[in-house]
Amino acid sequence: MTDRKASVCVLGGGSFGTTLANLMASEAVPVTLWLRDPEMARHIREQHENPRYLPGIALDERLQVTTDLNAALATAEIVFLAIPSSSFRTVLQQIGPQLAGKQVVSTTKGIEQPGFLMMSQIVEQEAPEAHVGVLSGPNLAKEIAAGELTATVVASEDEQLCRDVQAVLGCANLRVYASQDRYGVELGGALKNVYAIISGMASALGMGENTKAMLITRALAEMTRFAVHMGANPLTFLGLAGVGDLIVTCVSPQSRNFQVGHALGKGETLEQGVARLGQVAEGVNTLRVLKQKAAEEGVYMPLVDGLHAIVFEHKPLPAVIARLMSAEQKNDVEFAAFMSAAPVKS
Amino acid sequence: MTDRKASVCVLGGGSFGTTLANLMASEAVPVTLWLRDPEMARHIREQHENPRYLPGIALDERLQVTTDLNAALATAEIVFLAIPSSSFRTVLQQIGPQLAGKQVVSTTKGIEQPGFLMMSQIVEQEAPEAHVGVLSGPNLAKEIAAGELTATVVASEDEQLCRDVQAVLGCANLRVYASQDRYGVELGGALKNVYAIISGMASALGMGENTKAMLITRALAEMTRFAVHMGANPLTFLGLAGVGDLIVTCVSPQSRNFQVGHALGKGETLEQGVARLGQVAEGVNTLRVLKQKAAEEGVYMPLVDGLHAIVFEHKPLPAVIARLMSAEQKNDVEFAAFMSAAPVKS
Structure with a gap:
């Protein structure tokens, strides 16, 4: 592809899918948003607003909307996936063959069980001829x-995909x-939600800035330890999809994960918190999956263990905190030894 | 050294020195705090309070205080340095020979010019027979x-020093x-203050959580890029002294650096901000030193360049922001290529 902007399709009319599609439409990228609900499609087409997920935001008039999946995909060169993790594989099974040769970029966070699969690994299975990437x-x-x-x-092994996504999305x-x-x-993107629960808890307990920064940093060390064990590059976690996303998730009190943590910190049980908030937070499911995977793989994750003990084993919060603070004092960044430090310049 | 706690001396009765010494005293570590002001020493000894730097905090009665530098050092095995960077070398010149064989741990942040020297490098020069470490x-x-x-x-190349400091300070x-x-x-520790100014500016401009997280992350990338060029290990910046300290510095509105940034974000000049706040923020000096060093070394630091343009070249804020957002879109973590990513497990 050259300077001409590629044709784009975004699957999923939730807040992130709508936002992405609208951003590109407003930069004159030819973009179609696919969603299921004909009523919402009509509203966006006529009123230029997504009343359920982005109330009050005026959408660009050039944003095309459809409920016809085949039509949405037909001319698209780049396909962004912004569908919930719960229906991700079902949708991919429908459209797998049509994605052949296209650039397919997942924006959905989640882990499929059994198999501990990320969403882009589902894309690889269901659309083996697609070029696969993720956005986070x-x-x-x-x-x-x-x-x-x-x-x-x-992120993608395919450098052309990265360049093309930079061209349609950067503004x-x-x-x-x-x-x-x-x-x-x-x-x-998948693991951070667990740590947002812990941040909500720290906030409910009135912890100071040092403590919050320590928690985010040790969360980052723990996520990175797990990810490196699974084959990821530790330096990814220094970047926007690592520490950047972790910070925003841990300091935003609006997220359901933070709110569930806040309820736990105020002494509610998970059941009470969920009943009051009306919905299970994604991080609670991730916590269960991650605890099991870390045990299988033998990866040390004290924050995950501690949160699991509070949420699912009903251990008292002060005892868990005391245990965390009295564990053996190890190295700050244990995989630092992977890199050989060059001599100090002066 | 064994389980017996080493004798400790802390030089400097500011808020950090007093806090460190008090923490150890309350854990029954034999510790002496040295400070210059006889009046303050007497007050701490008699009232168990440091009225200037930690008003209202009850200090442990076991905390010893002295104004006699030689006496303070005589029996100490571990010496913490918490003296201001402006008098750091002068004090070290007085006591260099007495530090021979001792473990000397600097907690002071700053860069000495000319030479672009960290405080622990000054210790190496003035006390060549000491074991040297830093705390951050x-x-x-x-x-x-x-x-x-x-x-x-x-942090130290000397593992025994690290273990001994863990033993006296961990609680x-x-x-x-x-x-x-x-x-x-x-x-x-030295570079973070520059980015606290930028965070204060972002806060004054009412920027959102995404933007603040992006700034902290790109600040981290920029600090790391510079540090790696100078011989540091990039993974250090994933840890408490990197991202941990950066987060706490960038979100704490009390710091002078943050306040100067806030004033700049509200449209004041540096001179107006400093006049109102009554003191130059450390980050302003670091900015000048860092801009020059980055230029000499050929390290790309767009946030430092942008802030320098605002503070010292009186460029308008919106123009600097627009230039930052329209720069070439590069890799997220450019030294990621230093690490070879292992194949993905599934």
Whole structure:
């Protein structure tokens, strides 16, 4: 592809899918948003607003909307997937063959069980002829939709895919950085929700800035330890899809994960918190899956263990905190030894 | 050394020195705090309070205080340096020979010009027979003094020094992690203040969570790029002395650096901001030194360049932001290529 902007299709009319599609439409990229609900499609087409997921945000008039999946895909060169993890494989099974030769970029975070599969690994299975990538970063949809400045990462082994996504998505409000570590970028997006629960808990306990920064940093060390064990590049976690996304997730009190953590910190049980908030937070499911995988793989994850003990084993919070603070004092960044430090310049 | 706790001396009665000494005293470590002001020494000895730097915090009665530098050093096995960077070399010149064979740990952040020297490099020059280390992390003194949980990093090529510092300083409220990358740990502590100014500016401009997380992440990438060029280990910046300290510095509105940034973001000039706040922020000096060093070394630091343009070249803020957001979209973590990513497990 050259300077001509590729044709794009975005699958999924939730807040992130709508935001992405709208951003590209407003930069004159030919883009079609696919969603299931004909009523919502009509509303977006006529009122230029997504009342359920982005109420009050005026969408660009050039944004095309359809409920016809085949039509949406027919002319698209780049396909962004912004469908919930619960229906991800079902949708992919329908359209797998049509994705052959296309650039397919997942923006969905989640882990499929059994198999501990990331969403882009499902794409590989269901659309083996597609070029596969992922998009992740400190990207609260409502802020991007409101025109706030931010940055994101496109990750793929396929460098052409990265360049093409940078070309259609990069604009004055969004910088798009490239990475070759698809698995690491995707894992960061999936794991962070567990640590947002812990941050909510710390906030409920009135912990100070040192403590919150320590928690985010040790969360990062723990995520990275797990990811490196699974084959990712530790340096991915220094970037926007690692620490960047972790910070935004851990400091934003709006997320359900943070709110569940806050309820736990105030002494509610998981059941009470969920009953009051009306929905299970994604991080709770990730916690269960991650605890099991870490045990199978023999990876040391004290924050995951501690949170699991509180949430599922009903251990008292102070005892878990005391155990965390009294564990053996190890190295700050244990895989630092992988890199040989050059001599100090002076 | 064995389980017996080493004798410790802390030089410097500011908020951090007093906090460190008090923490050890309350864990029954034999510790002496040295400071210059006889009046303050008497007050601490009699009232168990440091009224200037930690008003309202009750200090442990076992904390010894002296104004006699030689007496303070005579029996100490571990010496913590918490003196301001402006008088650091002068004090070291007085006591260099007495430090022979001792473990000397600098907690002071700063860069000496000319020479671009970290404080521990000054210790090496003035006390060539000492074992040298540094201490750094997300460590706001007032929060540690108030008993909040946190963690810190001791960094030294000398593993015995790291273990001994872990033994005297680690306790239920403070975890002490070890690192071998002294230069990286120390550089992180010195550079972060520049980015706290930028965070204050972002706050004044009402920027969203995505934007703030992006700024911290790109700040981290930029600090790491510079540090790696200077010989540090990039993975140090994943740890408490890198991202941990950066987060706490960038989100704490109390710091002078943040406040100067806030003033700049509200449209004041540096001169107006400094006049109102009554003191030059350390980050302003670091900015000048760093801009020059980055130019000499040919290291790309767009945030430092942008801030320098605003502070010292009086460029308008919107133009600098627009230039930052329209720069070429590069790789997320450029030195990621240094690590070979292993194949993805599934």
